[in-house]
Structures are given as C-alpha cells and as structure tokens.
Amino acid sequence: MICFKKFTLREIHLPLKEPFKISSGTETIRRIFLLQLFNADGSETWSECCAGALPNYSYETIDTAWLAIKNWCAPRVLHKTFDSPQELNQALRRDFRGHNMAKAALEMAGWAMAAQLENIPLAEKLGGERKKIATGISLGIQDTPIILAEKVQQALDEGYQKAKMKIKPGQDLEFIATVRREVGDNAPLMVDANNAYTLDQIDHLKKFDDFNLMMIEQPLAYDDIYLHSKLQPHFKTPICLDESIANLEKAKEMVALGSGRIINIKPGRLGGFAESIAIHDFCQENNIPVWCGGMLESGVGRAYNVALASLPNFTLPGDVSPSSRYWTQDVVSPEWTMDKNGMVTVPWDKPGLGIEIDIDRVEKLTVRKETLK
Ligand SMILES: [Mg+2]
Known part of the structure; x- marks a missing residue:
C-alpha cells in the first residue's frame, strides 16, 4: 500500500x-x-x-x-x-x-x-522488457562547425548510438554539413531546434533533407501541433515533437494531423509515468517510434528514465548518458555507466529504483x- x-x-x-x-x-x-x-x-x-x-x-x-x-x-x-x-x-x-x-x-x-x-524492479512494474538501453548524446551549440564535428566523432568513438546537435538559425546548415562530411554518411545524427524556426522558413528547413538526419526535433513553436503538420509533408526528415506533446491528447493530435513521425517522451513533462505509458502504447499502435529524452538529471532521475526506456516501443536511443557525461561525481552509487557499445544496463537484479x-x-x-x- x-x-x-x-x-x-x-x-x-x-x-x-x-x-x-x-x-x-x-x-x-x-x-x-x-x-x-x-x-x-x-x-x-x-x-x-x-x-x-x-x-x-x-x-x-x-x-x-x-x-x-x-x-x-x-x-x-x-x-x-x-x-x-x-x-x-x-x-x-x-x-x-x-x-x-x-x-x-x-x-x-x-x-x-x-x-x-x-x-520487483521499477522497469518490471512499468511493463519494461529491455535489459539494456541504447544511449545517445546531446551536444549544445558549439563555437565552430569543426569543434562540433570533433565532439560528435569523439562521442561516436565512445560508443554513443546517436548524436543530437542543438541548432538555431545562423548556426545550422554549415554545422550539420561539416559534421556529416567529417563523420561519414551513415553516422546516426539528429538535430534539435528547440522552437527556433517559423513556418515561413520552410525553404531553408527543406535543405536539412540533404543530410540524412534521423530526425529534426521541435523545429516550430513549443506548443504547436498544427503548423508542424504544414511542414512535415514537405520534408523528408521525420519531425520529432518534444515540448508540444504535453499529454496523450497532443500525441493523438500529432498523429491525426501528420505533424510528426517520432515522439520524445520525458516523463517529467507529462506529469509522470501513467501518461508516459499511455503515450508509449498509443504510439506503438500507430507505428510511431519513441525515445526517452533527458533533462540534465542526476543519477536519481536517470534511474526513472532508464526504467521507462526499457518499454518495447522505445526503439530509438535515449538521452540516458552515463553519470560521467555531466558530473565529476554523481549522487548515486554505483554511478550510471555506459559500455563501449553505447548501452546502459537496466538494474533488473534490484527491486524498486535499483x-x-x-x-x-x-x-x-x-x-x-x-x-x-
Ligand atoms: Mg528537445
């Protein structure tokens, strides 16, 4: 009880x-x-x-x-x-x-x-299955394209299975082009625009299609669903919505309008796990892959995200990087670690948070x- x-x-x-x-x-x-x-x-x-x-x-x-x-x-x-x-x-x-x-x-x-x-482990309580979570890295805006390319290459060498680059107008195409050229055609790259564009920049945004990105996250306004539906059909790159998906109804709107093809699930944004699982299940029924984003959590928040990302439709690498990515020392022991293949282990051997x-x-x-x- x-x-x-x-x-x-x-x-x-x-x-x-x-x-x-x-x-x-x-x-x-x-x-x-x-x-x-x-x-x-x-x-x-x-x-x-x-x-x-x-x-x-x-x-x-x-x-x-x-x-x-x-x-x-x-x-x-x-x-x-x-x-x-x-x-x-x-x-x-x-x-x-x-x-x-x-x-x-x-x-x-x-x-x-x-x-x-x-x-029982939290992952089991949530309906999780995965033993290990594929991990991506999120990289902030860098001073120059070549510095960004070096950081991406280093992350891929460490095993990260996805490199997400923050972009904004003026620091986008040249940065993405340089990274793509430096790290090769098949490297798993995506960008996060954090609401930095408007629909009238559609011709500019279409140029992103040249770079074989896994997705572009939240290009338009932070609470928009409708205008994204005017962008996605003209755009080969899948749109992933983050900020706009505040609840299950917004996910349904996204699918009904065709505003995006991927959802970034952050349980904090959604009021917790019940809504996160409902969105996960809805997306699974509608062939929308999901992944678990990060909010610069300590190892405590990380435990919750790792458990959630063990659900079956979390088919894209999550931002569940190891403790050492951000902290000189975490507040949990053992600290979260990632193996050389970019996998974080779900603590199935421990009850609760683990x-x-x-x-x-x-x-x-x-x-x-x-x-x-
Ligand atoms: Mg985001």
Whole structure:
C-alpha cells in the first residue's frame, strides 16, 4: 500500500564537469530538486523533479515546482492511501491544471515505491522488457562547425548510438554539413531546434533533407501541433515533437494531423509515468517510434528514465548518458555507466529504483531543505 507519511524536499547544487551554455549565460552548477519520501510501512524512496532554474523549456522552474509540491501536490498525497500508482496519479490530476514536473516527482515516486513494496524492479512494474538501453548524446551549440564535428566523432568513438546537435538559425546548415562530411554518411545524427524556426522558413528547413538526419526535433513553436503538420509533408526528415506533446491528447493530435513521425517522451513533462505509458502504447499502435529524452538529471532521475526506456516501443536511443557525461561525481552509487557499445544496463537484479543514494554527498550539496508531514 502506498501511503507516504513524510517528504523531505531538497535543493542541491551539483557541479557540472564542464560549463554549459544556455540562452541566459553559462552555468557551472546544476540546481537539482530531490525528494526523499517515507512510506507508512517504514520503507523509503527518492525522486527528482526535472524542472530547471529558469522557465526556458517550460514555464516550470525549481522554485515553482517547490511551491506546487508544497501547496497543492503534497496535501493530495500525504497520509492518503493508494492501492496503485495509477490511483495516486488520479489524485494529483483532479481539478489541478499544469505543473506536470511537480506532479511527476510524486507520481513517479509512487511507482518506485509500489515496485519496492512488491519486491520487483521499477522497469518490471512499468511493463519494461529491455535489459539494456541504447544511449545517445546531446551536444549544445558549439563555437565552430569543426569543434562540433570533433565532439560528435569523439562521442561516436565512445560508443554513443546517436548524436543530437542543438541548432538555431545562423548556426545550422554549415554545422550539420561539416559534421556529416567529417563523420561519414551513415553516422546516426539528429538535430534539435528547440522552437527556433517559423513556418515561413520552410525553404531553408527543406535543405536539412540533404543530410540524412534521423530526425529534426521541435523545429516550430513549443506548443504547436498544427503548423508542424504544414511542414512535415514537405520534408523528408521525420519531425520529432518534444515540448508540444504535453499529454496523450497532443500525441493523438500529432498523429491525426501528420505533424510528426517520432515522439520524445520525458516523463517529467507529462506529469509522470501513467501518461508516459499511455503515450508509449498509443504510439506503438500507430507505428510511431519513441525515445526517452533527458533533462540534465542526476543519477536519481536517470534511474526513472532508464526504467521507462526499457518499454518495447522505445526503439530509438535515449538521452540516458552515463553519470560521467555531466558530473565529476554523481549522487548515486554505483554511478550510471555506459559500455563501449553505447548501452546502459537496466538494474533488473534490484527491486524498486535499483540505486543507492550517496546521502553524505547529498547532505554536503544541499542548499535548501524542507520536510512536509
Ligand atoms: Mg528537445
């Protein structure tokens, strides 16, 4: 029985291995929101809210999620008894719009706790099958095309099975062309535009078809489905939607309108696993492959993504890179690793999340902490 009696919310500052560039500047640490959840039977689990420091992916941030969890999510869950994580999910959704990343932090913990109580791995609880997850890398915008090409080549040499390059107008065609020339015709490349284009740039976007990309992710507005349907038919490269797919209904719209051919499933964006699985199943019935994106999670969030990516229709490599890609030291042990073939192993041999939290390290990195009971 899921019955949480106490949550501890923590913000930790996890140092990044190398600074990463975002629109508002360069960051050297990642603000990470972790939750420790205590069940009435004495067991406990951890979860991670994937919201960022700034509202530049969605409107949610660590600070809004903290407020939403404290004021609106926790009262629906604390000391309430749920027979299943689906029931917990319903309690979080009733007359409560938005704040999916906040909801997901509790909903996904419900699944981890249920798996732990049943003494089965989280992947099994979700309906997963895969023993190993093929891994892709996501590379930010680089200073020059040749630097990007070198980074892509290095990632492919390390075993990564997909290289995703962030692009924007002015830093696109020349970058992609250089990489394609340097790494060869068959290297698995894709681009993510993060909403940087508009439909009137269609002639420019069509030139992307020359580079045999696996997909282009979210070229148009972050909440658009319709205008993407005006682009996809004129475009050989499959469009993958990320930001626009806020729920199952949006996935249905995408298929009905022909707005894209692939979906990037991020459980945080979708309010948790119940909606993620529903989209996974719908896509499977409609021959839409899916993959699991990343939100610069610590090893805690990674455990959730790895379990989800073990479902059968996650047929494209996910952004589930090893701990060492971003962190000098992760907050879990063992750290997540990738083998030389670019595969991350699903912890089928352990119940629940399948990781141990390095509590001393978490304690040292904690900058804000609040217990709700
Ligand atoms: Mg994306």
